[in-house]
Amino acid sequence: xxxxxxxxxxxxxxxxxxxxxxxxxxxxxxxxxxxxxxxxxxxxxxxxxxxxxxxxxxxxxxxxxxxxxxxxxxxxxxxxxxxxxxxxxxxxxxxxxxxxx
Amino acid sequence: xxxxxxxxxxxxxxxxxxxxxxxxxxxxxxxxxxxxxxxxxxxxxxxxxxxxxxxxxxxxxxxxxxxxxxxxxxxxxxxxxxxxxxxxxxxxxxxxxxxxxxxxxxxxxxxxxxxxxxxxxxxxxxxxxxxxxxxxxxxxxxxxxxxxxxxxxxxxxxxxxxxxxxxxxxxxxxxxxxxxxxxxxxxxxxxxxxxxxxxxxxxxxxxxxxxxxxxxxxxxxxxxxxxxxxxxxxxxxxxxxxxxxxxxxxxxxxxxxxxxxxxxxxxxxxxxxxxxxxxxxxxxxxxxxxxxxxxxxxxxxxxxxxxxxxxxxxxxxxxxxxxxxxxxxxxxxxxxxxxxxxxxxxxxxxxxxxxxxxxxxxxxxxxxxxxxxxxxxxxxxxxxxxxxxxxxxxxxxxxxxxxxxxxxxxxxxxxxxxxxxxxxxxxxxxxxxxxxxxxxxxxxxxxxxxxxxxxxxxxxxxxxxxxxxxxxxxxxxxxxxxxxxxxxxxxxxxxxxxxxxxxxxxxxxxxxxxxxxxx
Numbered sequence: 133x134x135x136x137x138x139x140x141x142x143x144x145x146x147x148x149x150x151x152x153x154x155x156x157x158x159x160x161x162x163x164x165x166x167x168x169x170x171x172x173x174x175x176x177x178x179x180x181x182x183x184x185x186x187x188x189x190x191x192x193x194x195x196x197x198x199x200x201x202x203x204x205x206x207x208x209x210x211x212x213x214x215x216x217x218x219x220x221x222x223x224x225x226x227x228x229x230x231x232x233x
Numbered sequence: 234x235x236x237x238x239x240x241x242x243x244x245x246x247x248x249x250x251x252x253x254x255x256x257x258x259x260x261x262x263x264x265x266x267x268x269x270x271x272x273x274x275x276x277x278x279x280x281x282x283x284x285x286x287x288x289x290x291x292x293x294x295x296x297x298x299x300x301x302x303x304x305x306x307x308x309x310x311x312x313x314x315x316x317x318x319x320x321x322x323x324x325x326x327x328x329x330x331x332x333x334x335x336x337x338x339x340x341x342x343x344x345x346x347x348x349x350x351x352x353x354x355x356x357x358x359x360x361x362x363x364x365x366x367x368x369x370x371x372x373x374x375x376x377x378x379x380x381x382x383x384x385x386x387x388x389x390x391x392x393x394x395x396x397x398x399x400x401x402x403x404x405x406x407x408x409x410x411x412x413x414x415x416x417x418x419x420x421x422x423x424x425x426x427x428x429x430x431x432x433x434x435x436x437x438x439x440x441x442x443x444x445x446x447x448x449x450x451x452x453x454x455x456x457x458x459x460x461x462x463x464x465x466x467x468x469x470x471x472x473x474x475x476x477x478x479x480x481x482x483x484x485x486x487x488x489x490x491x492x493x494x495x496x497x498x499x500x501x502x503x504x505x506x507x508x509x510x511x512x513x514x515x516x517x518x519x520x521x522x523x524x525x526x527x528x529x530x531x532x533x534x535x536x537x538x539x540x541x542x543x544x545x546x547x548x549x550x551x552x553x554x555x556x557x558x559x560x561x562x563x564x565x566x567x568x569x570x571x572x573x574x575x576x577x578x579x580x581x582x583x584x585x586x587x588x589x590x591x592x593x594x595x596x597x598x599x600x601x602x603x604x605x606x607x608x609x610x611x612x613x614x615x616x617x618x619x620x621x622x623x624x625x626x627x628x629x630x631x632x633x634x635x636x637x638x639x640x641x642x643x644x645x646x647x648x649x650x651x652x653x654x655x656x657x658x659x660x661x662x663x664x665x666x667x668x669x670x671x672x673x674x675x676x677x678x679x680x681x682x683x684x685x686x687x688x689x690x691x692x693x694x695x696x697x698x699x700x701x702x703x704x705x706x707x708x709x710x711x712x713x714x715x716x717x718x719x720x721x722x723x724x725x726x727x728x729x730x731x732x733x734x735x736x737x738x739x740x741x742x743x744x745x746x747x748x749x750x751x752x
Contacts, residue, residue, distance in 0.1 A: 140458065143454075144451075147447070147451055150447075151444060151447065151448075154440060154443070154444050155444065160436065163440060167440070167443050167444070167447070170444070170447045171447060171450075173451070174447055174450045174451045174454055175454075177451060177454040177455065177458070178450075178453075178454035178457065178458075180458075181454060181455070181457065181458025181459075182457060182458060182461075189461075191302075191457075192454075192457055195406050195457075198406075198410060199409075199450065202410060202413045202414075205413075205417060206413065206417060206439075206443055209417055209420060209421065209439065210436070210439055210440075210443070213420075213424060213432060213435055213436045213439060214436065216424070216427075216432050217429065217432045217433060217436060220428075220429040220432060221429045221433075226433055226436060226437055227433070
């Protein structure tokens with residue numbers, strides 16, 4: 133098994149762990165952190181799979197850099213929303229009944 | 234053909250970025266006039282792009298003179314041009330609407346003596362009474378206690394820039410970036426009202442949106458790992474009849490992510506609170522445009538690079554579309570809140586878009602039907618949310634029973650609601666009729682009778698929920714019912730959008746001709 137494939141498989145594992153966290157955790161901070169784990173997993177797959185014959189491919193690295201910027205912006209928005217929600221309601225989780233009619 | 238720096242494709246992305254940034258710098262509630270002027274220019278650009286394409290075929294624009302694979306290409310074909318036209322055609326009237334809507338909300342907040350919550354953005358006044366009010370389901374989307382406007386203009390500008398960029402992108406990764414930009418701007422717009430229910434809806438939407446684009450990104454990573462390219466045009470011939478497991482997995486991940494963003498059943502739970510709780514102009518933009526963008530992307534991917542995989546996914550998509558039509562309509566028939574009703578109707582109408590996939594292989598009519606449905610629903614739903622915004626301002630209520638007697642007080646608005654309803658039901662000569670007719674035709678040509686039943690049942694259910702509103706509107710007015718005057722412009726914008734959604738049915742041939750401009 134090549135090093136690149138190993139990275140990619142680790143990336144898939146991180147992605148699955150992160151996705152499970154976003155979907156199953158209740159505390160908003162945990163869910164935001166889990167989203168970051170998930171994103172890192174996808175980045176690792178992107179960089180890991182693109183190593184052919186031990187030579188790194190610069191294109192996915194540029195993509196990952198862009199992806200990190202997007203993830204930072206998304207995290208900032210999520211944290212801002214979580215903070216505003218806490219200031220309004222005192223809660224740190226989304227309540228179930230809020231989505232019903 | 235024009236010079237490179239005058240290319241309308243590039244300016245359709247640059248202009249909204251420019252006016253969004255400028256209106257952010259000028260501060261809250263400013264920038265409306267600039268936005269309207271710029272949107273008018275964008276509308277002209279979109280029409281010019283479409284005209285040039287009908288004359289000379291699809292176009293490619295290399296950004297900054299650097300073409301793919303080193304740089305980024307912008308690609309416009311018929312499908313993209315139609316979506317660009319729809320985006321500008323909805324955004325311009327909604328901008329006119331938003332300007333009057335937020336000015337009106339601001340005047341009311343001042344007249345009520347309640348300070349518009351602009352003072353200290355960090356430590357917002359959150360008295361227990363206010364949050365209880367916002368938590369109360371009856372307060373969903375109620376215009377009171379809302380910081381009117383807020384940062385509507387910059388967020389709307391970034392949203393429109395993201396939409397235009399998405400339609401013009403030619404590679405999978407660029408599409409990911411535009412999807413994220415669109416999602417973040419849309420979440421900001423949902424949170425605009427600042428109430429607890431709206432913040433919770435925005436948070437829910439953000440988490441769904443981020444998970445969905447995460448799945449899409451992992452798909453892109455697998456595609457790049459397998460083929461070494463993310464350009465849709467280069468990818469198409471590489472994906473042969475024999476599809477490797479990694480490609481199948483990638484396509485599955487991307488499909489699930491995009492379906493969640495389109496709020497297809499069973500991923501629809503985030504949509505009614507988000508679209509039903511936002512201020513009316515925001516709901517109109519989100520329901521008319523944002524959910525169409527991810528549908529457009531599914532359509533584009535399934536038309537070319539993933540076409541060999543279509544057979545495995547098409548029945549699933551058609552089935553989920555059917556479930557969306559039935560479940561969305563059923564919920565729209567049950568809800569007590571007028572805005573939730575319109576939001577559930579969006580869930581139902583999005584289902585029609587996915588009926589296209591099982592019919593795509595049969596003949597080209599299905600593609601035209603899908604695009605026609607996207608455009609018809611876009612115009613009609615923008616009109617409907619605009620009309621509902623007027624009804625809620627006029628009555629000060631957001632429940633269906635609160636609408637009693639509005640027929641005599643805001644007749645133009647109610648007429649607009651009815652016209653938009655005609656499109657959703659699919660009655661002739663509306664664009665909705667044309668879309669459903671083309672779908673039925675495609676289903677009959679390919680011998681798939683089942684879809685015909687679904688389409689007709691969906692139309693009847695739509696009639697059911699539209700008439701729920703109309704029936705209450707014509708009831709006698711209770712003597713003590715309060716009535717607030719509403720700016721005329723709000724009524725006429727709703728009317729213009731609704732008329733466009735019906736009249737488009739008469740121009741269907743031109744639209745079909747434009748869709749046919751292949752890359």
